[in-house]
Amino acid sequence: MSAPTASATARYAYLGPEGTFTQMALDAWGPSEGAEQRPCGSVDAALALLRAGEVDGAMVPIENSVEGGVSATLDALASGDPLVVVAEVLVPITFVLAARPGTPLEQVRAVGTHSHAWAQVRGWMDERLPDATYVPTLSTAAAAAGLAGDGVRDEGEHAAYQAAVCAPVAARNHGLEVLAEDIGDNAAAVTRFVLVARPGRLPGRTGADKTTLVLFQRDDHAGGLLELLEQFAVRGINMSRLESRPTKASMGSYCFSVDIEGHVLDERVGEALLGLKRVCAEVRFLGSYPAAHGTAVRVTPHTTDEAFAEARSWLHSLRTT
Numbered sequence: 412m413s414a415p416t417a418s419a420t421a422r423y424a425y426l427g428p429e430g431t432f433t434q435m436a437l438d439a440w441g442p443s444e445g446a447e448q449r450p451c452g453s454v455d456a457a458l459a460l461l462r463a464g465e466v467d468g469a470m471v472p473i474e475n476s477v478e479g480g481v482s483a484t485l486d487a488l489a490s491g492d493p494l495v496v497v498a499e500v501l502v503p504i505t506f507v508l509a510a511r512p513g514t515p516l517e518q519v520r521a522v523g524t525h526s527h528a529w530a531q532v533r534g535w536m537d538e539r540l541p542d543a544t545y546v547p548t549l550s551t552a553a554a555a556a557g558l559a560g561d562g563v564r565d566e567g568e569h570a571a572y573q574a575a576v577c578a579p580v581a582a583r584n585h586g587l588e589v590l591a592e593d594i595g596d597n598a599a600a601v602t603r604f605v606l607v608a609r610p611g612r613l614p615g616r617t618g619a620d621k622t623t624l625v626l627f628q629r630d631d632h633a634g635g636l637l638e639l640l641e642q643f644a645v646r647g648i649n650m651s652r653l654e655s656r657p658t659k660a661s662m663g664s665y666c667f668s669v670d671i672e673g674h675v676l677d678e679r680v681g682e683a684l685l686g687l688k689r690v691c692a693e694v695r696f697l698g699s700y701p702a703a704h705g706t707a708v709r710v711t712p713h714t715t716d717e718a719f720a721e722a723r724s725w726l727h728s729l730r731t732t
């Protein structure tokens with residue numbers, strides 16, 4: 412099937428409200444003029460709309476260069492009705508500290524934001540607001556909205572924090588004052604977002620592709636993880652992410668969430684999947700899609716499609732003569 416492109420009539424859910432980094436990723440992914448954007452309060456809510464068929468795709472954060480994997484997304488994709496990643500987007504992140512107009516920095520005792528944003532401004536906070544406590548919110552823009560009193564249930568309800576860490580656009584949207592700009596500890600911080608769809612849209616091969624898998628072991632035994640990893644190693648497949656997540660079935664039971672370089676249509680990836688299928692209790696295929704960096708995967712001479720085809724025809728000749 413063809414690679415997905417943003418379509419004017421399509422409907423996309425995203426981790427909202429308006430002004431999140433996830434919305435920036437959705438805007439950066441495709442020309443969304445005419446396309447419907449549906450902000451959702453959580454990653455789970457966005458994926459539920461997708462599973463229910465109410466939207467055609469959902470943009471969600473999956474990983475960032477400072478804090479690692481976004482557990483809510485990894486877990487939601489590892490269970491429930493199958494979904495697949497059809498595109499990835501990298502967004503450079505710039506954080507501001509915003510407050511209701513007239514709030515001096517000294518009056519900030521608590522700060523609201525998304526857990527991944529907090530992890531990226533911890534150094535700045537330690538230096539400038541060492542006594543401030545952290546109040547987790549479902550997104551950075553939700554923290555800004557809560558501060559401004561926008562969208563709160565009860566008129567009298569006020570946020571339990573005096574400042575929010577959010578994108579400059581979220582501060583603007585809610586009429587907040589920026590107390591400090593560029594407060595991220597790592598200027599090179601990047602977050603990776605994925606566009607998820609219901610299965611049935613396998614993006615074409617580009618030569619610079621990634622495949623995402625969740626691997627469930629049959630049982631817990633010595634060398635179990637090695638057994639999974641060697642399926643990639645012997646076929647010259649590089650991994651770009653590996654995380655263990657609890658399966659939630661029992662204490663100590665983990666599955667492995669993995670990104671590898673290559674497309675399911677590549678022979679070496681197909682062969683690795685066959686190997687994994689034999690040794691795993693379950694292999695969940697979460698899609699093959701173009702890598703955002705666009706750099707072609709380096710393939711060693713003995714793991715090209717041609718090398719596999721040649722070996723297969725040699726075996727066939729042994730069996731048929």
Ligand SMILES: O=C(O)C(=O)Cc1ccccc1
Nearest residue numbers: 431432433525527528550551
């Ligand atoms: O809360 C947001 O704006 C998001 O899109 C999630 C997030 C939070 C922090 C860094 C990157 C993405």
